[in-house]
Every structure is written in C-alpha cells, then in structure tokens.
Amino acid sequence: MPDRSTLLRVEHLRKVYESAAGEVEAIGDISFTMSAGELVCIVGPSGCGKTTLLKCLAGLLRPTSGLVEMDGSPVTGPNPTMAVVFQEYGRSLYPWLTVRANVELPLRHKKLSRAERDTLVADAIEAVGLPHAARSHPWELSGGMQQRVAIARAIAYQPEVLIMDEPFAAVDAQTRADLEDLVRELHGTRKISTVFVTHDIDESVYLGERVLMLSSSPTWVQEDLPIDLPPERDQLTTRALPRFTELRTHVYDQIQRAKRGSAAAPQSAH
C-alpha cells in the first residue's frame, strides 16, 4: 500500500534514446518516492541523465518503460501539478514580455478571476524580491534576477511539485548563494515540494532534506541519503558544521565511485 503522504513515485524508470548511431540507454533503472513537502536534491556525475530524469518527471519525455506517479495517478504528459525551472533562464523567459507578463502567461488558461490572477502574480514577484522590476523586460535584468523571474513564474502556477533543473549552474557564486537561500526560504514558508537537480555536491547537501545520488549512465539510484542538518540553514554557519563536511565528503566519495563505475549495480536492474 502506498504511503498516504507519498506525492511522487518513480518505479523502474528506464529511458532509451533511439539515435542514428543506435540505442543509447540514458537511464537504466530509477526508483524512488517523495513525500509531500520534501526538498529532494538529485546529484550525479555529469552526463548521467539528470535532465532526462527530470523531463520524464515533468511529463516532457515519455519513459521507455517504468512509471512516474503523481498523487497516485500516472504522469503521461505535462500537467498542472508540476512547474519546471529550466537551467537556461535566458531561453526560458520570453524576451518580448515584461517580467510581469512572463509570470502571468501560464495562469491565463487557469480559470481564475482577473483579481485572483493579479494577486498570484504580484505575490510571486514579491516572494522572489523583484517587485521593482515587474515592468522591466527579462533581458534588462542580471542572470540571477532572471532566474528569480523563472522561479516566480513557477510558484505563481501553484504546482504541487517544483522541478528545478540545475537552475543556478549559469550564475556567479555570490548570486548562487542568494538563490539557494531563496529556494530554502520558499520551501520553508510555502511548503512547496521541490525536486532540485544539480551537479554541485555542496549545493545538494546545503539545500536538500534528502540527496539522491545517481550512478553514471545507464543510471540508477546509487544512494538515498537523508540530510540530518538543522532545518534553519545559513550559508556561513551551516557550511561550517562538521556534519556538513562529513555529508559532503560522503556524497563526493559516492560521486567519485560513480564516475569510476565501481559502485555495485542494484539487484533489481533489468
């Protein structure tokens, strides 16, 4: 029997790309579950199919086999319970629309009154700290601010799961720290369940309540590690905790093993 609080269930997910050069197995066999309100980080060596996994979760790609279940019903395509924040903010925001119009666009087809829609948009823009930039165009803003707009667009959509695909890979280190705290804050205040894909080990440990470590391709879940750091996190003090160092060392070792391909394969693999 599935747990009542289980929000997202992934079972034996496998994805094979057909290409001219033959079949490429991007994802071997991934299974995990996620409870409502969790913040799960997915980390793995580069080229391990993180983005593929995420697109399967979001219904943007059909898995070759296996199951993605959201609230007990299978995910067969994009659906309103999920919102994606893409890595390439510059290509995901529409440059001909203002910040406000970008955030509003996905809400247009939802059956909301004008006032409700305005409230959602204003609230989301406020939550990411950009009310002064609502009338600007995305290209007038810095990279970090653009990614904030993308986050605002996702939370205004009111998804049950926020899916983030290496969202901060293209911004500088200081901006990145601010954005990480924004994600923690949004998760804390709004209880949004979040799947956060990253290749940055420190980031995964700092952000996550759980870290899923993926093997190299064909991918399976190498380890599912609970992060037992206090929920109140701070860039300075949390990162200075001995436990933080232990956890990041552990994750780092696992990823190195994954890269060497020396980790044991799971029994259930096809």
Added chain:
Amino acid sequence: MTTHTGRIGPAPRPRGAGVRIASGFTFALGLPFLCVVAWGIWSTRSTNQFFPGPVTIFEAFVDTWAGRAIVDDVLPSLSRLAFGLVASIVVGVAAGTVIGLARWLRELLEPLLEFFRAIPPPVLIPVGMLLLGPTDTMKVVVIVSGAIWPVLLNTIEGVRATDSVMTETANSFQITRWERLWFLVLPAASPRIMTGVRQGLSVALILMVISEMFFSSSGLGYRIAYFQRNYLVAEMWSGILLLGLIGVLLAVVFGFVERRVLRWYHGMREVTRA
C-alpha cells in the same frame, strides 16, 4: 561671496533636442541637396533635352501631380499597393506559420515554393490579363504574387527556428494553442517576419509600377509610360521623382512600425553586444 564657488571656465552647453534634430536633418538632406545643386549647374550647360534641369522638373511635378492626377493616378496606385501589401503580409504570415509549425507540410511544399519563388512575377501579368482582365484585381494579384514570397519564406524560417527551451517551457506550463501562437510563435518569428516585410515592400512597389505599365488606364506606372511615349520628358522625370518619394515614405513608415514591434529585439541585442 561665500556661496560662490568660482567658475573655471564656461560650462559646456548641453545640446538641446532642437539642435540634435537640426543636425540630423542636415546629415539626412545635405547630400540630396548637393546633388540637386550639381544637377542644376550641369543642366544649364547641357543641351540634352532628355535631361531637363531640376527647376523644369519641379515645375512639371507641381503641374502634373497637384490636382486631378492625385485622384486619377496616385490614389489608385497607392490603394493597389496597400491592398497588395496587406494581402501579402496577412496570407504570407498565416500560411508561413502553418507551414513552419508542421514539419511534414514544410517538407512537402519546399520544392514547390522554391519553384514559384523563382518565377519572375512580371511574367504573370499576361496570364493575369487573360484570366482577370485589365482590372484592379489583376494588378493586386501581380503585386501579391511577388511580395508574398519574402514574407512567407521568412515566416516559415522564423517559426521553424523557435527556441526549443521556449517551446518546452510552453509545453510544461500547458500553454494553450492560441496563447502559444500569440505569445510565443509569432513574437519569436517577428524579427524574421519584419525582414520579409521589408523585402516585400520594395518588390511590391516595383510590381505596382510594372503592372500599371501594361493594359492600364490609370496609375503612376501608366502615367509615366504615357509621358515617355509622348516625349513629355520633364513630366516623365517628375513621375519617377514621385515614385522615389513614395519609396522613401514607405521606408520611413516601415521603420517606425518596426521599431515599435521589435523594441524588445533591438533592446536585447544592444544588451548582448554591450
């Protein structure tokens, strides 16, 4: 004086908007003005009757075009041009969007489109004459048959090249079909569409004149050909001058519209270049 800080020299006077506009005009019109002057001097020494001086042509211009000719020739020409352009843009963008979005349709139509584009539109005048007679419709059809191609082909290309991440974003947020067309596909293609329209504009002007030169009883093309056949040389030149002015006016109007429609595009490019 304690409040007086002492001036080291005259402060540079900020150039006002008036000065800037005046200098812009000087730059824009300076060379044309010099050309007219040179031509005037040259024509006083020349005895060639096919090249009258600017004063003669200017007089002919006023006599020929200020009056009934506006209603009889200029307005019919301009309305044919306007109809032809609007039809080219509407049909070109609509068909281009459909073809650009459907890959199979694009692959099916591409050879055919290349073939039709390669046909010089003026050869369709005799065909149009047979099928439609010496009507306004024939002339509009000829204009469309030439001006539609740059619009159509650029729209196809612009729609096809819509960024994959932008499309994926629309997919993941389940943007509806019409919203996608209006907020994603058309704006994304708009720089290419405007390029097509700009090319279509000059083609349309050429075809307007040519279509009026045959089987016609009104219009600028007709009038210019008439003057030429009757050795009304100054009048003929004044017609050519008018065509040039219409071309400039079209370019100015287009530039104005383009700057409004593509403000985001130019702004973005400036930011990326900086």
